[in-house]
Structure formats: structure tokens, C-alpha cells
Amino acid sequence: MKLLVCGGAGFIGSTFVRQRVEAGDEVVVLDKLTYAGRRENLQDVEHVFVHGAIEDPEAVAGAMAGVGAVVNFAAETHVDRSIAEPDAFVRTHAVGTFVLLEAARERGLRYLQVSTDEVYGSIEEGSFTEESPLRPSSPYSATKTGADLLVQSYAHTYDMPAVICRGSNNYGPRQYPEKLIPLIVLNAIHGDPLPVYGDGMQVRNWIHARDFSSAIAHVLQHGVPGEVYNAGGPDECPNIDVVRRVIELTGRDESLIEYVTDRPGHDRRYSLSSDKVRALGWEPQVRFDEGLAETVDWFRDNAWWWEPIRSGAYREYYARQYGRELSA
Ligand code: NAD
Ligand code: DAU
Numbered sequence: 001m002k003l004l005v006c007g008g009a010g011f012i013g014s015t016f017v018r019q020r021v022e023a024g025d026e027v028v029v030l031d032k033l034t035y036a037g038r039r040e041n042l043q044d045v046e047h048v049f050v051h052g053a054i055e056d057p058e059a060v061a062g063a064m065a066g067v068g069a070v071v072n073f074a075a076e077t078h079v080d081r082s083i084a085e086p087d088a089f090v091r092t093h094a095v096g097t098f099v100l101l102e103a104a105r106e107r108g109l110r111y112l113q114v115s116t117d118e119v120y121g122s123i124e125e126g127s128f129t130e131e132s133p134l135r136p137s138s139p140y141s142a143t144k145t146g147a148d149l150l151v152q153s154y155a156h157t158y159d160m161p162a163v164i165c166r167g168s169n170n171y172g173p174r175q176y177p178e179k180l181i182p183l184i185v186l187n188a189i190h191g192d193p194l195p196v197y198g199d200g201m202q203v204r205n206w207i208h209a210r211d212f213s214s215a216i217a218h219v220l221q222h223g224v225p226g227e228v229y230n231a232g233g234p235d236e237c238p239n240i241d242v243v244r245r246v247i248e249l250t251g252r253d254e255s256l257i258e259y260v261t262d263r264p265g266h267d268r269r270y271s272l273s274s275d276k277v278r279a280l281g282w283e284p285q286v287r288f289d290e291g292l293a294e295t296v297d298w299f300r301d302n303a304w305w306w307e308p309i310r311s312g313a314y315r316e317y318y319a320r321q322y323g324r325e326l327s328a
Helices: 011-022 057-064 079-084 087-107 139-158 180-190 209-222 239-250 288-301 303-310 314-322
Strands: 002-006 026-031 048-051 069-072 110-116 162-167 194-197 203-208 228-231 235-238 257-260
Touching (some): 002 011, 011 026, 048 057, 069 087, 079 139, 079 314, 087 110, 110 139, 110 209, 139 162, 180 194, 203 209, 209 228, 235 239, 239 257, 239 288
Parallel strands (some): 026 048, 110 162, 162 228
């Protein structure tokens, strides 16, 4: 199968592309190369690369020529950035998804929208199913929810073979170090403070990016058009415990922990029930302890990947976000 993977130069998109190429698929990647998109993420993977935005109909038409299905990872993905500067989130999630849907519909293509557990909001106890109400709380999750609703409207109104796969918090190699795990790992390696928002007792449902990628491939192949499938990881963990595990894995001590001002509107807990996709035959393979240790090793061994980030514009983002400089 020849696939168009939008946002394939990012963290999860590149993991998915690597898996699909290893499985024998041909892949075209369409990516705008925002700060989070990097050609380095795919330097070892055979693919055709198109530099362009999903909100640009001409770029989309060119990239879609001859493909059999479209998988859309392209997004602005960091909640803190959506709070500070929501504009790009609206453009990419609303206009970009619309342009992709129109182009896929015109060509009769199967379409998979990559989405997130954040569309359901926060849950104190139990887990969200696909039937849970949508209660997004940040500009990131609200615009992702809008995109999901547009996809569902195309499946319903035009009978388009479109499916949605909603993942929980991903982690693994090549994740941009604005997100909790890579940020904490790199700061620990450098002996920088480890910023913990609020009381650190927010809970996330961690899934390795390889597992989320395999769920997406599974839903693309076996999912029923018009349906939504949740793919959550096997383990939940409060943030402060994630930080403590990273401290152990990097041989640091707890004096590096720094409690900082909480994120506005911070969701307390995410938890997904994945029964529906499990019934299609998918299972996550990586437990959090094992995946976290592997991820710490990857960052330790791949300084070539993060050195250009830590020495560039990311430093300005970090200073703005945390009110302090990173060490060299
Ligand atoms: P990422 O930020 O690492 O990568 C996003 C990619 O999209 C980058 O390559 C970027 O250049 C590209 N992009 C952004 N705007 C674009 C546009 N307008 N046109 C074309 N390309 C554009 O993101 P990620 O963490 O890999 O997330 C990928 C997808 O998975 C997103 O849709 C996200 O909402 C979803 N998701 C992420 C997580 C997570 O924990 N990271 C969990 C569940 C779902
Ligand atoms: O749940 C899926 C979502 O997971 C994805 O849809 C998003 O794209 C992805 O960014 C992620 O959102 P979170 O907000 O949960 O991830 P983040 O890594 O930003 O934060 C994880 C938790 O850690 C959250 O409770 C906030 C906290 N945190 C984060 C940072 C960056 C800290 O305590 N300190 C930090 O410095």
C-alpha cells in the first residue's frame, strides 16, 4: 500500500513511517517542518518527502497523487504553547484537516485522523470510552476536538471511509524536549532543575510511540468507517513518580526537583479504555518501566539528535516558559 503520512517528520509520525516502511509499505510524507518537524527523524528511512502544509490545497494535491490512504498526524501538539499562542492550532487543526478531508473525499481515499485522549477532558476515576462526552479544556484539545468532529461529519454526510484513533500520552525516542519526559531526561543528564507543575500529582496514561503507531496501523486496516478507536497505554503514573524514575535512571538526586507554577486549566488525570481496539486484535507491547529505561538510554546515546535543539531557538522557548536559562 502507498500511504500519505501528514506530519510524518514529527515524533510519532516518524515512528509510524519507520514501522510501515519496515512492513513493506511505500510512504509519502507531507510535512510543514515546524520547530517540531525534523528531516533527521527520517534520515534512516526510505520515503518520498514533500515539504508543505496540510492547509495548502496545492501541496496536498501534489502529495496525494497515487496514494491509497491518508494518515494525518500533522498538528501543533504542545498544550503550553496552545495557551500562549493558539493561532497555529486553529489554522492547522481546523483549516488543515478540512483541506485534507476535501482532497481525500474527492479521490475516494481511506482517511485516518490521529487524535488524543485530551478531547475527553479530565477524569477522576475510571477510564474514558469512545462514548464518553467530549469536554476539551485547552486550545490544543479544543481544536483537536473540532477536527475530530469535522472528520466524523465527513464520514456521516459523505459516507467517506474515515476513522479516528485517539491515543494517550506517548513517549519514546525523538520526542521534542518541550514534553515532560524528554525535557526531564535531558535536564537530568545536564544537571538542570526538573520543573514539576503544581503538586506533581497529575496522572497520565503512558503509551510507547511504537505501540500507538501499531494501533494506528491496525485501525487503518481493520477499523469500521466512521468509528472512533481509543488506544491507551498499559500503565498510569503521576508526574512526580515519572520524574523520580528518571532521577534514578540518570543517577541524579531529588534536589534537582523544582515545583513551579501550575499550567492554567491543567487536566488532572487522563485514562483511556482501549477495549474496542483490543477487540480488533491490537495489544500494547511495552510496559512503562521498560519503555522509560529504553527512552533514557536513547537520549543518552543520541546527543547528535538533541544538541542542535538545546543550542537553538528552544533555549528562548525554555527561558520564556520557565523564567530561567538552561545550562550550556
Ligand atoms: P510533533 O509535534 O512531534 O509533530 C507534529 C508534526 O506535524 C511535525 O513534523 C510538524 O512539522 C508537522 N506539522 C505541524 N503543523 C503542520 C501543518 N500545518 N502541515 C503539515 N505538517 C505540520 O507531534 P507528535 O507528538 O508526534 O503528535 C502527532 C499527532 O499525534 C498529533 O496529531 C497529536 O495531536 C497526536 N497525539 C500525540 C500524543 C502525544 O503524547 N505526543 C498523544 C496522542 C495523540
Ligand atoms: O494525552 C495526550 C497528549 O499528551 C497529547 O495529545 C499532547 O499532544 C501531548 O503534548 C501530551 O499532553 P500533556 O499536556 O499531557 O503532555 P506534557 O508532556 O506537556 O505534560 C505531561 C504532564 O507533565 C502534564 O501533567 C504537565 C506536566 N509537566 C509538563 C512539563 C512540560 C510538568 O509537570 N512539567 C513540565 O515541565
